[in-house]
Amino acid sequence: MAPVLQSPRCMNCHTITDFPRQGDARREHFLNVRRGPENHGMAGMRCSTCHATHNQTAADVPGAPHWGLAPLSMGWEGKNVHALCLAVLDRSKNGNRNIAALVHHFSDDPLVGWAWHPGGTRRPPPVDKPHFRALVAHWAATGAECPA
Numbered sequence: 349m350a351p352v353l354q355s356p357r358c359m360n361c362h363t364i365t366d367f368p369r370q371g372d373a374r375r376e377h378f379l380n381v382r383r384g385p386e387n388h389g390m391a392g393m394r395c396s397t398c399h400a401t402h403n404q405t406a407a408d409v410p411g412a413p414h415w416g417l418a419p420l421s422m423g424w425e426g427k428n429v430h431a432l433c434l435a436v437l438d439r440s441k442n443g444n445r446n447i448a449a450l451v452h453h454f455s456d457d458p459l460v461g462w463a464w465h466p467g468g469t470r471r472p473p474p475v476d477k478p479h480f481r482a483l484v485a486h487w488a489a490t491g492a493e494c495p496a
Contacts, residue, residue: 364423403467412462433494
């Protein structure tokens, strides 16, 4: 699971910064885009100003339902696999998601699913979605333990 969660498709929005990152190189979002108080941009420059509910191929702008940054409590940058797992499981940091809700988020949330259809030249995560879903299901079914 970790190679997916640590890929640019997830990490670009699971930042510990006041801005999103973009592209496979994870550069700071251009246009001085900032997180904003609700993680969806600042007034006058909300994420939805440019990002729709689907990819916009003509402009090469990615999009999915409820596009925006994960809250700072869900920032994963700089975490090793063990710390990342602990953060994912910590209900005080993960949006109060229990294991079943995490499985649903990782497997069925359209925003997460976008990662495998990122459009443009963006690379999808290094594990295909069916295999990732199977890994998530197995992880949950065997106790959702974190690696040492």
